[in-house]
Amino acid sequence: MRTYCAKDYYHASRMAANIISAQVIMKPDCVLGLATGSTPIGTYEQLIRWYEKGDLDFSETHSINLDEYKGLTAEDEQSYRYFMNTHLFDHINIDKKNTFVPDGTELDSEKACRAYEEIIRAHGGIDLQILGLGHNGHIGFNEPDSAFAKETHCVKLSESTITANARFFATIDDVPKEAYTMGIKSIMQARKIVIIVSGEGKAEIVKKAFLGPITPEVPASVLQLHNDVILVGDEAALAEYNKEVQ
Ligand code: F6R
DSSP states (O other), X not given: OEEEEESSHHHHHXXXXXXXXXXHHHOTTOEEEXXXXXXXXXXXXXXXXXXXXXXXXXXXXXXXXXXXXXXXXXXXXXXXXXXHHHHTGGGSOOOGXXXXXXXXXXXXXXXXXXXXXXXXXXXXXXXXXXXXXXXXXOXXXXXXXXXXXXXXXXXXXXXXXXXXXXXXXXXXXXXOSEEEEOOHHHHHTSSEEEEEEOXXXXXXXXXXXXXXXXXXTSGGGGGGGOSSEEEXXXXXXXXXXXXXXX
């Protein structure tokens, strides 16, 4: 695993955006695995700036998002489809037909997950997967568990995730209790992975996930087994990790 430690969130975002840019320039018809959440917002803003300057062209690029709340429509401001449209897709020249997010409106979980697996398969897998890191070590919505979940599946969100995500909803009761998420196997099959971390709140879990034992109780720890992972973070998020490795 390679680590890039940036002095702050802005510079960490620029580094992540640089890696995505390189991917899109080298392989314009690549498949990007994308994440939502607070962390990649700065990365997406940077990509938009470079697109506006004429440095990037997403016209042939495809994207497959990690997850979606079950029950939310694309028009729901809290849905991950809405997030992707407003934070990235509406501002670049990606063809929305080439962007995929699990279908939150499909209430038949088995059908929704099977359809998403087929989308991932039909695209030949993911070239570059972007990840954020949950405070409990989750990636996508793969929550701490007794085994690594392999394929796209429906999860019951943990209390800590519901509490963390409540900041985006009017009340905590409005946070959906279930979500569809890409599984660990699909994430691990990505040819390259960039995980972005920011802020001191992530410092402990970064250390645990990347220097601790590989266990489904810390889902991100499985990334230690991938042969092309780049951890991009600011000094605050990497503080505990850096203490151990230096
Ligand atoms: C989002 C996702 C989640 C987030 C994680 C960190 O698509 O899959 O795993 O990456 O919850 O969220 P933030 O970036 O808000 O701290």
